[in-house]
Amino acid sequence: MTALLLGVIFLLELALLGSAGYWGFTLDAGWPVRLLVGLGAPLVVAVVWGLFCSPRAAVALPDPAKLAVQAACFLTGGLLLALAGHAVPGVALVALWAADKTALTLTGTPI
Template sequence: MKGALLALIFLLELAMLAAAGWWGFTLDAGWSVRLLAGLGAPLLIAVVWGVFCSPKAGVVLPAPAKLAVQAACFVTGGLLLALAGQPVPGAVLVALWALDKALLTHLGDPV
């Protein structure tokens, strides 16, 4: 069960990055702005995740702060997906992450 939940959370992390890219590439702007946003938004989220949330994070945060950063990343991904015209998938992304995180926490997995 725990392995499946960890696999799901990894796939949700990839979906979060894809959502940020989708938002950038669907902006009603010039090609250069769409390219910058479509590549820059997922890159920014990935850097924040890598620095604060990854297993080998450069900055070790207390569990509540790490959870807050993770939540902020997923809410951002969900909001960007909603802004790209996909509010239901955006809400599902955030809800699935919250449910998966709650189940992992219940099973004793550290934040």
């Protein structure tokens, strides 16, 4: 069960990066701006995730702070999808992350 939950959270993290990129590429701006934001937004999310949330994070945070950063990242991803015109998938991204995170916490798996 834990392996399945970890696999799901990994796929959700990829969807988070994809949502940031999708939002950037759908901006109502010129192609250079869309390219910059479409590639830059996922990069920013990946850097934040790598610094604070990954298993080998450069900055070790207490569990509540790590959870807060993860929640902020996923809420941002959901908001970006909503801003790109896809509110339901945005809500689904956040809800699936919250459900998976809760299930992982109940199994005692730190992530």
